[in-house]
Amino acid sequence: MRIRTAVILFLALGLTTICRAQEAPTLYADEVIAKLIDHNSQRDKLGAGYTGSRRYVLENQGFNKRAEMLVSVKCDPNGTKHFEIVSEEGWKSANKHVVGKMLESETETSQPQIRPATSLTPENYRFQMLGKDSLDARRTYIIQVVPKREDKYLFDGRIWVDAEDFAVVRVEGKPAKNPSFWTHSVHFVQEYQKSGFFWFPLSTESVTDARIFGKTEVTISYFDYQPNSAARSSLSAKSVTGQIEANYANK
Numbered sequence: 001m002r003i004r005t006a007v008i009l010f011l012a013l014g015l016t017t018i019c020r021a022q023e024a025p026t027l028y029a030d031e032v033i034a035k036l037i038d039h040n041s042q043r044d045k046l047g048a049g050y051t052g053s054r055r056y057v058l059e060n061q062g063f064n065k066r067a068e069m070l071v072s073v074k075c076d077p078n079g080t081k082h083f084e085i086v087s088e089e090g091w092k093s094a095n096k097h098v099v100g101k102m103l104e105s106e107t108e109t110s111q112p113q114i115r116p117a118t119s120l121t122p123e124n125y126r127f128q129m130l131g132k133d134s135l136d137a138r139r140t141y142i143i144q145v146v147p148k149r150e151d152k153y154l155f156d157g158r159i160w161v162d163a164e165d166f167a168v169v170r171v172e173g174k175p176a177k178n179p180s181f182w183t184h185s186v187h188f189v190q191e192y193q194k195s196g197f198f199w200f201p202l203s204t205e206s207v208t209d210a211r212i213f214g215k216t217e218v219t220i221s222y223f224d225y226q227p228n229s230a231a232r233s234s235l236s237a238k239s240v241t242g243q244i245e246a247n248y249a250n251k
Contacts, residue, residue, distance in 0.1 A: 029127035029143050035166040037121060043167075043198060049077045052200065052225035053086075056102075058094045062214040067091035069099050077228070081110040098218070109153050118153045120145070120168070130158065135170060139163040147176035155188075167199040168192060200225035 027035075051074050058067040067090040074082045083103045088095045109118050117124065128144040140160040147154040157173015171190045178186070188206035192199045204220040 027129075027141070029129040029141075030122065032129070032141050032143060032161050032166065033120065033122065033127050036161055036168065039166040044077075044079070046197070046227075049075045049079075049228040050198075050200070050225055051075070051228060053223055055221045055223075056099045057219045057221075058091065058098060058216060059219075060091075060094075060213055060216045065091040065094065067094040067099070069095050071099075071103065075110070075228075078112050079110055079115055080112065081107055083107060094216075098216075105153070118151075120159070124148060124154060132163075133160060135160055138169070140169060145173065150177040152177045162199075165194070165199065167194075169199065195225065196227075198227060 051072070054071045054073060056067075056069040056071065059065070067088070069088040070086040072084045072086055074084075076082070083106075088099075108114060125148060126146040128146070130142040130144050133140050133142050140162055143159050143161060145155065145157055145159055147156055152175050154176040155171075155173040156176050157171065159168050159172075160170035161167070162169050169192045172188070174187050186206060186208045188204060190204040191202045193202040201220075201222040203222065204218075206218045208216045208218065
């Protein structure tokens with residue numbers, strides 16, 4: 001009986017040790033952000049840009065209005081984004097003044113000379129570790145993100161960072177500054193998914209409360225995202241990860 005009890009205790013302790021070993025290591029928020037920035041840089045070099053498609057859907061229940069737009073996107077190796085409207089239907093005013101402005105804004109902030117001022121870096125934000133979570137069976141860190149200045153291109157909220165790839169997998173928050181006088185508030189949630197070695201956006205859901213139109217829901221679906229370079233995208237995750245680990249070893 002004592003032997004059986006000892007075996008059960010041994011197995012229980014062993015399972016506990018294994019579970020602890022599988023947990024993400026405890027890191028400070030600044031450490032996670034530093035790894036995120038470095039991994040993003042490596043992914044950018046290997047990806048050489050990307051192409052994809054998006055579907056924007058706007059719905060306003062108060063005015064019984066709906067708009068939809070299909071857009072193709074091409075991202076250059078330097079991060080600059082180019083959009084082309086494939087089709088649009090429904091509420092024309094919303095397509096022009098809402099989706100159109102969103103595309104113009106994203107094009108502007110993707111420019112290499114502007115992008116550093118909007119990136120997730122210590123120069124633009126303060127970070128605080130909130131804890132750990134699991135999204136789609138992957139371990140993540142939850143980090144509070146506080147903008148250092150009022151800027152419509154920055155946001156106030158939280159990010160979920162993958163504990164293995166150090167990529168952003170979820171963002172939730174609001175703009176640091178309202179986009180215009182006519183907007184009371186904007187709240188958004190953006191999620192990402194992994195495709196091979198790279199992480200691409202999956203969906204964005206936002207609710208805008210405007211002074212005249214009231215609440216308008218905007219849903220963006222992302223699909224057919226892939227790296228521009230077929231040769232680089234064919235690299236196995238193992239070989240790319242090995243290259244990143246080698247870079248760390250050489251530092």
